[in-house]
Amino acid sequence: MAMRVKELADLVGISVRTLHYYDEIGLLSPEETSDSGYRLYSNDNLEMLQQILFFREIDMPLKEIKHFISCSSFDKQEALLQHQKMLLEKRNQLDKLINTVGKSLKHMKGEIQMTNKEKFEGFDFSQNPYEQEARKLWGDKAVDESNAKVAGMSKEAQKAVSEIYTKLASIRNSSPESEEAQAAIKEWYDCLNQNFGTYSLDAFKGLGQMYVDDQRFTKNIDQYGDGLAKFMCDAMGHFADANKN
Amino acid sequence: MAMRVKELADLVGISVRTLHYYDEIGLLSPEETSDSGYRLYSNDNLEMLQQILFFREIDMPLKEIKHFISCSSFDKQEALLQHQKMLLEKRNQLDKLINTVGKSLKHMKGEIQMTNKEKFEGFDFSQNPYEQEARKLWGDKAVDESNAKVAGMSKEAQKAVSEIYTKLASIRNSSPESEEAQAAIKEWYDCLNQNFGTYSLDAFKGLGQMYVDDQRFTKNIDQYGDGLAKFMCDAMGHFADANKN
DNA sequence: TGTAAGGTATTACGTAACGTGAAAGTCAAA
């Protein structure tokens, strides 16, 4: 059942180093490790890897993939449907490109005219529609989830959240590693854990990262004070690292 | 007619930085520059860029692309035909992948069985057939060209080549930058220029690089002595750099 | 004719996603 690293690598056609790397950045860690430290991958790991590779196929950065699949509202089946849609769009783009080659050939033989713009139809790197769409879809889900969480809180809890934000905003120009900041961020951590089940330290750090990575979070948070999102991200990162021992 | 860097970048949908970079590594340099140092791209430059992007589309490293398009036997029309073939193969692979998603969906619903191998059909990173094929095709052309050149030489010239190789092999353990090595490499440079039209210093350097990049060259050259290809590459690179002023 | 906006050049450091050893421990078969 459990596979070792090379077995998995060979099966899916990627390198051992890639699996090591995915483990290193916490994108895909083996379900267990043997006594001697060997990575042992389960069938669940394998399915997750498939999802990751689908995301990667549409050129999504690993950081973002990590966000999406670790988002609690991530649904495998829905993801597959989305992948399907993206891949179909990618094929459309590829068809355009194939058409462009064909036209270029004719153009070269002098059979047809071709504008400069037409010569590059189908390349479209800048605003690849499927990339944007995927990012939006999965990003939206994270935002929605977060909003729903806050909306579902009691009025008292909402007030507590607001107070924590205000306090953090008032000290946002000090060091994120200062005692004061770390104490305030601990309140935030405890608040999250009280209201939404348990947040692991890693998840907490990841959440902080999202505050700066996703514009919509940044915008919301920075309403309490300019640069607060960045400050919280740093403070949360430090908090997670410092409390691991 | 002549376009400035942003105009071209916007037209094809890549960044200005990318064009700067391509200039920097000598992959695509503008046909002329204005008095104030602005890059001015011609229509030929634009067509070359199209070729480059086609190569890039099948994930070919820029170094290799540079080899191929600067190879004197590079034929635009033939290249387009080849691109067409590759892109069609790529679409086939994409179809496989789309099929895999569909099957995975059904598998998830419990409608069908699926082996682990099937779950990764269509990803095929390791030995993407079109990449290999392209590499082989264009690599072969370079080798063929080289062989044809040598074969077309007079017997005396062939003997001269052999002597230069032998001499180089005998000193291959000294520094490639030593006077002795540089003198011998100058002989090689002059020999090439005498027999096959003019080789620019850049082309000479590129040729040396190919000696180590392409196994077939390495193998041939190293028959005169182990490590000779690497030695020649270094010596040729230094020769080109040193003689630019 | 001046000036402000936007393009451009060069330099230089940063980044993502691994590749590529090196050194040392592990495992199974012969």
Added chain:
DNA sequence: TTTGACTTTCACGTTACGTAATACCTTACA
């Protein structure tokens, strides 16, 4: 028990750019 194929963890290298920073150029417009 020895060999050969795997595995681990550093740790540095690489590709193809991204991202400032700084300074100069060009052009429309007042």
